[in-house]
Structures are given as C-alpha cells and as structure tokens.
Amino acid sequence: MPAVTGNLTEIGGGHLVGKIPEIHFTLNAPNAKAGVMLPTEKLTVTPDANGAFTANLQSTVDMNDDAWYTVSIQWLDAAGNYVKADFPDWNLQVPTGGGTFSDLFGRPPRNTQMVYVSLSAPENPRKWTFWLKDDPVNPANPLNTGDLYQWRNV
Incomplete structure (x- = not known):
C-alpha cells in the first residue's frame, strides 16, 4: 500500500507540545479495485514524539468509484481519554506511489x-x-x- 508521510507541523503549525493526537483516515465510501472490496473502516495513526507520522493507505486513483480519504484529528489527554476531535474539510487523494500529506490533500474533482x-x-x-x-x-x-x-x- 502507498505510504503517506507527514508531520503535525503541517496541520497545526507547531509541534503541539503536551497534546496527544490521533489522526484518522477514513475512505469516503465503500469501494473496490482489482477484485478487492474496500470498507470505510478508519485507519488510526499516532504521530511520534516529533510529530512525524506515516499512514499506509490504499491508492484512491485506481478505485472503481470516485474516492478519497477524509481526515480527522482526535485529541487525547495524558491518560488516553477523549478530549476533542477536529474534522477539517480535507480530502486526501492517494496516488499509487504515495506521497507527502501536505502535497496530497485538497478537494477532489466532482x-x-x-x-x-x-x-x-x-x-x-x-x-x-x-x-x-x-x-x-x-x-x-x-x-x-x-x-x-x-x-x-x-
């Protein structure tokens, strides 16, 4: 699967010291490609201490229907309990070779x-x-x- 790499500095503009984020990637709708069914089950990625993360996602450019991942960010407290979630209106299209988060998100063509x-x-x-x-x-x-x-x- 293509790797999408990034850093929280691309999202928050800083390292967000003291915050414990999880980034959730969810396919916009169930889809299929090359005989494989793809559900909308979210993939959760926890950035490392420096804010860097890697998400191994399916490429969206070769799916049967128009596809993209929605991105949400859930903030946890030090005990791992839910505090807040952000739901930016970002759509992430993933090419077969993967790429950098900041280069891939945008609105897909309708x-x-x-x-x-x-x-x-x-x-x-x-x-x-x-x-x-x-x-x-x-x-x-x-x-x-x-x-x-x-x-x-x-």
Whole structure:
C-alpha cells in the first residue's frame, strides 16, 4: 500500500507540545479495485514524539468509484481519554506511489468527465479521464484538432 508521510507541523503549525493526537483516515465510501472490496473502516495513526507520522493507505486513483480519504484529528489527554476531535474539510487523494500529506490533500474533482488539453499527458489521470493532445505545431489554435485519448484501466 502507498505510504503517506507527514508531520503535525503541517496541520497545526507547531509541534503541539503536551497534546496527544490521533489522526484518522477514513475512505469516503465503500469501494473496490482489482477484485478487492474496500470498507470505510478508519485507519488510526499516532504521530511520534516529533510529530512525524506515516499512514499506509490504499491508492484512491485506481478505485472503481470516485474516492478519497477524509481526515480527522482526535485529541487525547495524558491518560488516553477523549478530549476533542477536529474534522477539517480535507480530502486526501492517494496516488499509487504515495506521497507527502501536505502535497496530497485538497478537494477532489466532482466532474469525473475531466478533459485535459495540453501537449503532454496528465500526471496520475483518473479512470475515464480524457486528454486532448494539442497540435504541437500550433498549440494556441482554438480550433485544435489533436488526438483524443481516454484512460480506462488506470
């Protein structure tokens, strides 16, 4: 599974001394890929003393339906009892190679019929993504008649 690495300084802006956080990653909905069912059971990660964490998550770019992880942060007291939870509106999409937390969260596109128009193919395209390859001789041509590609088995 792809590893997503990060540090609490990316979330809180400091090391949050004296706080005992747990970071929860939950798939937005049950999903499937390559014959494997993926439930919404949350994965809980506890950062180390320096705030660093690693979460081994499923890649979301190759799931059958539009997928992302929601992120929540639960604060515990010194005895491990619940104090508070934060539910930021972050959506984490995970490429097959994993990555750094701060580079991966954002809002996923709601339009799954994305069409990229460029000279080069899009990086990490989702299933069913279209790419209209620009005319390399005249890429500024608004009536571009370049080749159209679609990803079906990403």
